[in-house]
Amino acid sequence: MTTWISTRKKTILAIIVALALTGIVFIAYSIIQSKENPDVTAAFIEEHMTNDNGTLATYLKPASSEHPDIVAGREALSESLGLWMQYAVLSDDRSRFDDSVQLLTTYFLYQEQEPYIRWKLRPDGESEVTTNALGDDLRILDALLKAFKRWGDEEYLQLAKEIGSTLQASAQTLGYFVDYHDFERNESAAVLSLVYADISALREMQNNGILSRQEYEQYQDLLSQMPSDGVFYPKIYQIGSGQYEYDASVNLIDQLIVGIHLAEMDQRPKELIQFLKGEFQQNQQLAGGYNRKTRKPDATYESPAVYGLAIILALKTNDLPWARQLHDRMIQFRGQDPDYPGGYVFDGNTHAFDNLFPLLAETLLESTGK
Known part of the structure; x- marks a missing residue:
């Protein structure tokens, strides 16, 4: 009888250990998936960034617009x-x-x-x-x-x-x-x-x-x-005068999108890419904006959208290793808020394009890297 009870206890203990290990493996797998699977960001967008009518909200947090030409909240x-x-x-x-x-x-x-x-x-x-x-x-x-x-x-x-x-x-x-x-x-x-x-x-x-x-x-x-100042491209084209005009403060999102347009024409934006690679190698990050003359960051934030677009530019110029380096940095910002797994959420808020550009980039990387 005592032997039977002892065997039964051992069996129950073995089951408990097996279940615990299964749980640990499942949690680890979920964490890996949340870091490497773009679908988790799509799920975040559908669950948290979608209004009742199906339209995509610009921000996670509701807010009232102070002017029709200024976007706010949902x-x-x-x-x-x-x-x-x-x-x-x-x-x-x-x-x-x-x-x-x-x-x-x-x-x-x-x-x-x-x-x-x-x-x-x-x-x-x-x-x-x-x-x-x-x-x-x-x-x-x-x-x-x-x-x-x-x-x-x-x-x-x-x-x-x-x-x-x-x-x-x-x-x-x-x-x-x-x-x-x-x-x-x-x-x-x-x-x-x-x-x-x-x-x-x-x-x-x-x-x-x-x-x-x-x-x-x-x-x-x-x-x-289009001219270049040696790194950056102009902001606008004045149609009447035919002149290109630069911004003093450079938005890196704009620069990356223009670089992608050039890459779509098989014209590699060499100077811009060289600058970005140098910044990333030296600082292990890309800032959201730069002073055009000094080439120094004039924004203290990092933007998931910047990394998403940089990944797309890297893939458009057949630079898969750099795309993967950028991806490794980008996903460090995902899922930091446990209430919003899969989302790029900071201080309880996020912008739609800080999730949509990374989602596009990861999907393209996934299809390219296979």
Whole structure:
């Protein structure tokens, strides 16, 4: 009897130990997955950055907008929608893409006269703005046209053509697309921010008959002829004078996106990459902004969006080792808040693009690194 009880105790103890070890292995696996799997960031966005109507909130924390032209709190941007659509195409998720197209046509697309995309919505889906944002429009067009190429749905192509037709009819100055057009006042900007010269989207538009080859090539020329100060690129192109203008304080997100545009044309932004690699090697980090003259950081923060875009630039220039180094740094900022696993959350708040750009970068890295 005593032997039987002893054996039973040993069996129970063995079971407890086995369960404990299983739990430890599961927790370790979960931690590894949360560090290496981009799906955890997508899950965070869907759970915590999505409004009741399905639109993506710009910030995690609610806040009231003090002016229609300033985004705040849970307001939704066409920028976020475009990035989410690009992620859906890249991850081959047609269901997610179709849900995004539904959000586009239901909330963002103003269709009473010329169909244009309103750049910002209130959390309830209503809008107080009558302007578009060119960079966001082109990102959405890029996603629609690549989705058409992947899945062959003519509705994607037709929607892209409608939006592109409005851009050509109303959002141009002297033959160039401009940063925005106010459809209520019928007023357009006089400049093109070079970050908006989305060569990937413009190429897709040309391939699908939305732009002529001549129109596409003028944007290629605009970027090819763009000056550099030895590291950084200008901020805007003044269409009337044909002059490029620099910012004194350089936003690294802008610089990286312009660098990606160049890489899309097989023009490696050598000086910018050399500078970024030097900064990363010396400091083991990239700052969010730099003084253009001194080349010193003038921002104390690190941005997950910066690392996401730097990864994309590294992959576009076939530098997989550097992309992996940047990725190792980027994911150190993910999941720091235990209440928001998978998210890049700091002090209880985050911006949508600080999660969407890393999500795109990781998905691209995952597909490239295989």
